Amino acid sequence: MSSAVRAAYAAPAFALAAIGIPVYVHLPKFYTDVVGVPVGTLGALLMAARLLDGLLDPTIGALSDATRTRWGRRRPYVIGAAIPLAAALYLLFTPPLGSPALAPWWFGIWLFAVFVLWTLVVVPYESLGPELTYDYDQRTSLLALRDGALLLGTLVAAASPTAAAALVQMPPGPAAEAARFRLVALSYGPLIVAACLWCVWSVRERQDSKPPRRQRLRATWRDMLANRPFLILLSSYAVAALGSNLPATLVLFYVEYVLQSPSADYFMLLYLVTGIACLPMWVAVSKRFDKKHAWLTATAVNTAAFSGVYFLGPGDAAVYAALVFVSGIGFGATIALPSSMQADVIDYDELLSGRRREGSYLGVWAVARKMSAAIGVGVGLHVLDLAGYVPNAEQTPHVRDVLVALYALVPCACNAAGFAIALAYPIGRREHAAIRAAVDRRALGHPVCDPLSPDRVLGGPQPCPSS
16 A cells, blocks of 8 residues: 555545544633533533434444445545535534524534534545555554544644634634634635545545445344454443543633643643654554554553643643643554554454445444543533533632543543453454454355354354364
8 A cells, every 4th residue: 555545545534633622622612601602501512412413323334334336435425525514614613603592503503513424424434444454553554644644633623723813813802712713614624625535536445345235223233242352342442432532621621720821722732742743652562562452551651641630730730741741642542553453343343244344333433432422521511510610710619629520530530441341352463363364264165263252163064174
């Protein structure tokens, strides 16, 4: 696979990062403090939009699996949804000011539209990655490049409101805030369309994969429940995600009201830059050992450092920066390595079913990711509201205590639980090689032993071949 093709595949991830930090970090504070949406209402809308959107993921994934066009299974969705996504993103970022009754409706409608259209792009796009290469280490490099582009895009997206503020020559106030978000939206819309077009034009899909038999969604879920490595990986990731989305949403609140520092954007940049810079190191570690051990080590580094944030208070910005840096060392691997492990799990499904179903698996993965994020963020903001949070005001000690617990304790506890679940994940380098060999042998019509359950025969009633 050429460098140009790999770069083209990674490009949409960079552009689609606009749906990350700007939506989850900057927009909530903009909509609560400037537009006038109550924080509890905003949290409920975020959760509802994510939950409703998440219900579509398995359907879109299965639909892309079964799609047959001259342009492939995935690419028509990637480019077809990119243009309306850019339009919906612009409308979400440019709410009318001075209409508090309209504001929650505007936020909810366009947030839902953005999430649905984002899903129409992302599920087929991410499904394209695992089928581009079946090599254990090569797919780690490819998907790490994609997720590295996502992190780099997140870095740029995190800095974009600050950069836009420097370009907007207006006195501070609601109008200036609205102008900078409009500028961000005008920048990202064309970027999303151009990146998706480059990917669709340059990347060719494999033609040797058998289309999955048409199944009801319930049957697909039943097959996935028989895939033990997938269940372990999914459960671990989902539990960790319950807490890991809280820091991204609450970092502006934490830095302003607990640390009493104006440098929230710089802390986010430090975290992302560190994660990007250290990602090649973790790819090398996964090649030297295997993905599971590299992932667990990175998770331990990330969580151990971040746990210290719970003990900080006003004036501790320098200590916080140090903890953010150390935590960021493991951050990139916690994003990229599970992506490569997903691809290995899909290979195991191919052995069990004889079919490639990347879309179905990535769709279910997206459901878990979104549900965990929605529940974590929605409940977290609601709890903050119940604690008595008041926008643009000095917070009470009780509110600050609740904020610190949501920002630091809950994510660390969720990461620890996810770590414990992941210890049972069974696919390493040797097991994956055996799975691919068994897939090739079964494709020739021979019965094979399941490498993860040697007593089970696949593809026939005969005993397992001694080889």
